[in-house]
Amino acid sequence: MDSRRRLASLVGLAGILAATAVATAQEPARIAFETYQLPNGLTVILAPDRTTQVVAVDVWYDVGSRNEARGRTGFAHLFEHMMFQGSANVKKAEHFQLIERAGGNMNGSTNEDRTNYYEALPSNRLNLGLWLEADRMRSLAITDSNFANQREAVKEERRLRVDNQPYAGALFEGVYALADSTGCFPYAHSIIGSMDDLNAAKTPDVKAFFDLYYAPNNATLTVVGDFDTPATKALIQQYFGDIPRAPEAPPVECRSAFGTGAIRKVWPDPKASLPGVVLAYRVPEYRSNDMPVIELLATILGQGESSRINRTVVREKKLAQGAFVFANLFGPRRGPGNILALAISNTGVSPDSLEAGMAAEFARLVQEGVTEAELTKAKNAYRTQLITQQQQALNKAEALQGASMFLGDPEAVNTNWKRFLAVTVADVKRVAALYLRPENSLVLLITPGGTP
């Protein structure tokens, strides 16, 4: 057994008593990659790994709800639907059938900052994944009937996901009350958008949106896994090389960082059978130095059985049947974000009591800070998650994309974790005092049933 393992087992034994042994230097493995740009502006990131038999193709378009103007919300998300409706050489719905026949899986998603489309495939089908992404980048079928169909599908999705799921409305829409709608509209409206805006949209509007944002100079293509680099570069050139670039997209205006002042609202929820509470605080953009601290703070407060909220609010006081705390639930963003807590009442507990219980835990953390043991736990959880996720090609691709867009350099995927491990107890206390203030908060009291 090597000396590191021996040390590990000694530390492991000691850990039984100390309960929070600092794990030995188990670092995430380095992701080796290269990046280049095609003449048409398409950014490419390639991270080969010949030890697997899987390949992931992941395209990020730099467009999300942040790019929507007043009266035009919901376009980015609507687009995500349109992208599966066929292109010049792919019939309607053929995309997911082709991937399924290949044994792969695929999906796409929209958030405030970006829209992603990805496939994970056995490596002998890499060409299929690349070709499907190229075909829809170059030639999406936008017709009146397609658009009308997808608008209906978006409404249906809204009904199923937001309107039909208890507590989802508060998370998908209510939390935006934190943002400043006048100074920073891009980050102050929901991703799914307003049905009125979508109903008012016309096919030419939709086509113009596509032409501007769904272009190679507005996209990053990442390929991770089992592939030969020269052959893959040639394929990428063949499929994407002649797609013309589009004009530069207009910049996103976000003048004031946050709204200010405490906000408190009642949020009726026809689907909820028990009251709930959302408690949210404004936090800065993802690349801020305070963000790693905030993420660790969220873990300590509300992730896992041993988290503070679970211990006191759920187990001890039995105010909630469940609760969690998350920073930026929909993912990192270049604009202002939030840290939010959602708790669902136990039967007979009023939303006010639940809110008081949650607020007390937040206040206690501001007052007392966190312990070394708690901070070590959060760092260990972060590191374990990073390492376990990196077992899968698709997760690595997403990590490279995120580092590129939100931290300015894909190489950050290999260094960003150090910022987390460097956080101190003093940092947590400072950041908690700065952001977890009542005057920086939103409280949504989720009430079951709509009208009598």
Next chain:
Amino acid sequence: MSSMFRGAAAALLVLTGAAPLSSQDYPKTPPAPGPLTPAPFPPFRESVLPNGLRLLVVESHKQPVVSISLSFPAGASVDPPGKEGLASMAAGLLTKGAGRRTADQISDAIEGAGGSLSAGAGADFLAINSTVLTSSLPLAFELLGDVAVRPTFPGSEIELLRTQSLSGLQVALTQPETIADRAFRRAIYGAHPYSRSEVPASVKAITREDLVRFHRTRLRPGGALLVVAGDVTLAEARRLALRAFQGWTGVSAAVTPFPTLPARPRTELLLVHRPGSVQSNIVVGNLTYPATDPRTYAATVANQVLGGGAASRLFMTLREEKSWTYGAYSGFVRRKGMGNFSATTEVRTEVTDSALRELMRQLERIGSEAVPAVELDAAKGSITGSYPLSIESADQVANAVANARLYGLPADYVQTYRVRIGAVTAEQVQAVARATIRPRAAAIIVVGDGAKIYDRIKDIAPVSIVDPEGKPLTPEDLAPKAVRVDLDLAALAVRRDSFVVRFNGAEAGWMRGVLEKTPDGWRYIEDTRLGAFVVQTTTLELDATGAMKAVKQTGKVQGQDAAIDVSYAGGRAKGTASAPDPQTGQIKRITLDTAVAAGTLDDNSVQALVPAFRWAPGAKWTFNVLSAGQGEIKPWTLAVTGTEQVTVGTGQVEAYKAELSGPSAPLVLWVSTAKPHLLLKIAIAGQPLEFTRVP
């Protein structure tokens, strides 16, 4: 040219620096696959510990992660009758106190190291799982040893878990998918434990003795399987296991072998009547074979063709072609004793019969016609293609290996999976489909609105009808039996109603009503204000007998205009309405022109006519109600359930307590026992919203 040659030719073209590819080379059809990359399963080594525990180690050192799975032959199928849910509860409690550690100390320890530790029970097995970074492996084993060998089952944790289970059950039991699945298992598994599921009574009946006995008799090293996958060697895993499970002895109690069940002679349909359901949940299926049956490969391919995903026959017809559903799938479920096959879909009520007939047609077809070569190859390609994606991470590997061993699959099942799937023939697919799918001797479950679908499905197969609790119903029970309420018209008089609305004890609005006499009858005007959400005025015109003549409503709900304008004449209700859908909250705008039986009330008229009902202990009325806002006529039932004192202002008044079921949210009403029978209080069942009369 075969795909292999094409792939090689393309590679050659690149390597030899042939002419640069131009846009003319952009393919207009999906490019062909390259040669399949071999996907070797990582090697694994087995060992048996002196105490009988089987150890299986799969080494992979790509990442410093280890995933552990410890399984026992102790699933829901060994729950004693009347105590269904025992295995699941025991699993949930293992990590809530063990050895000298409390639940909090266990979670502090594992989460402190950034790892996970949890346990759960399925139909056949109970498994404890943990994933940690390599450096915490000794800790994971230490905790695993504690929770498996010496759990303490503290009383407070038992009650906490019981409460959580009961809450979860309460919600689950209202879901049509759950109702359908349970009914299906009861229909195919007869008296065998696989047919049973936990219910509130069984969860309440489980005692600490039951849990302790379950652990003592069924969680023992003999019969158990420990799989360790990831950054570890056999020698190390063995050493850690020997230490962690020191002193642990014994063999898990045997599981009763699956008995021979009588074969189903013909197809039978069970209709579970869920009044007002807007969708039908359909399940069709049969018993198949024990888990060790070698036909599993052919069955997997058959299933992929029939209903294994978005490219399958069920999906393509029921969803893509006919737009009857968002999803239609099928599956072969593996069970130690006897597996099952089922095809499921959820469709709009109106197309229930069409969808069911098409489903049956597809089930017939897969057994009667050989699958064409192209379709067969596509299905096999889908399964073999997904194989490397299913073994990317340590916990995926641990689960795959554990599954194969526990179900008694061939020793080389995981390693040879791709090859065996590739070798399946169309004949084998047809044979296994004929033997296991059997649409002419299947169990069909339909959960939906019997009133709307019974007549259209009764010729598909012999039908029996039950309510969601399992009580038998007759076809006559499906049609609502509503009668015109016999009103005491002399009790109607001009009056004023005034209610304060409280949400969770805090004042949130008011509701006021006025009953006026008119030349040909009565008029009731109701004003409601609920914070900023509801601002509404409703005017009902009634004739001298209290029957509906017209209803008008104006106002806003959650900032959106909601309006109703409906008149009743000649046995019909006609007009327009826009109101929030009680399911979604979205404003629905409808035009109404529908026949209404005599005695049909408006959903606002109950309140107007309260004094005219002949209130008495045990009184019960069922009447038809037109909810103009939803355009729906439904029977409502108002039933007096008791008498109690109600606070009105500063005094107490004796009141009949009555339940009104039928509206989207059931209501509880309190009406004074003394005449005039005034409505004193309204509460919405299960919610902190109350309307109380202001004297």
